[in-house]
Amino acid sequence: MINLEQLRKIYKFGRDIGVKDAYTLIASAKSVSFKKRDMLIEEGSQKNQIFYIRKGLVRQFCINDKGEEVTFALIPEYHMVVNADVLLFEQPSRFYYEALEPTKVFTMENEKLQSIISANPRLEANRKFALRKILKDAMYRVESLVLLSPEERYKQYLIDHPDMVNRVPDKYIANVLGITPVSLSRIRKRIKNHHKS
Amino acid sequence: MINLEQLRKIYKFGRDIGVKDAYTLIASAKSVSFKKRDMLIEEGSQKNQIFYIRKGLVRQFCINDKGEEVTFALIPEYHMVVNADVLLFEQPSRFYYEALEPTKVFTMENEKLQSIISANPRLEANRKFALRKILKDAMYRVESLVLLSPEERYKQYLIDHPDMVNRVPDKYIANVLGITPVSLSRIRKRIKNHHKS
DNA sequence: GCCAAAAATTAACAAAAGATAATAAAACTA
């Protein structure tokens, strides 16, 4: 059972949502737990599912032409997992979504979510809020990739996600920043040395 | 005066919009023309204006710490200009928006746009459509920056924006791709040579 | 068409990044 305190925390992302509306959503959502290394979404999936991470950490990755895994995003608790391929690009998912930690989510078919929102106009504001958050994150990331050097990008990442570095291997973070693990290791060394002097 | 054919073309971006609704919007929008090098938005602006480019080309750029202009985006006709700083990040614009060609836009205060949409529920679908387009573009760009090398990124850019290369200096495109103009020149040379062999 | 300004290319060098492999450190498991 979920109490009000938890509810408020869960809906941290939805600044404007009321408790009643949150209940409406949660009541219709499936609550699912994933063990470490379980897949939330497989490559090729066409299912239009939306996840909300209550607890845990999800890694979005694809397999490149050399057969290597490339981590594209690290998505922690209080964030949404939306599959852009299915939701926006109307194509099968090119990405896997894997739980890196024991992970608890609420999940719902997008169609169902949309019909619930239609039936509860107050939720519309929340949908807008969630979409804006996703857009903000994407914009912010474009900015850091275009305007910052890899080293600056890593420093900013540490500021923006201070806990992430303790939760996942560096090689995942390297991929997210668009560089190789070897290069990240060198950047870390460089920063350490500059700091000493 | 604007005829129906023009209207359909203008609203290319709004797949689902009806002619009546388009008129509602256009009737309330200001139609503005910019000469080459005019600024649509200045750095520091707090105005929450939305632009729709009917014709022309807009360059979004900022000034970096060395005082150099860095082009962040190139926005051609049939696209929206939204100032993410004001609209999403609630801060003064860090960017300039400059017309690179004689440019005609429709423009409206975001508040006004929102109230018109509230009063015309059919427009809601169009708002969603426009927002999704912006999100798609941002996501696509993140992907190309994270997963592709600069050379691959340039090749993809040529495919996605085949006309852009004839409309703007290469140095702007280099910035958009997150590389220096010198580096882009070398990439172009490399591609030309590989193609020959 | 000529001239001035802007842009693109090239050169030369330094710095950083990619690739691959070897080694060291850490994390996981039996």
Place this chain on the structure above:
DNA sequence: TAGTTTTATTATCTTTTGTTAATTTTTGGC
């Protein structure tokens, strides 16, 4: 805890990029 596996670091070498400046090419205005 010992042993295995994974991850991080380091080394070596190649490639690419950044930086700065010189040179060539292109563009735009008169």
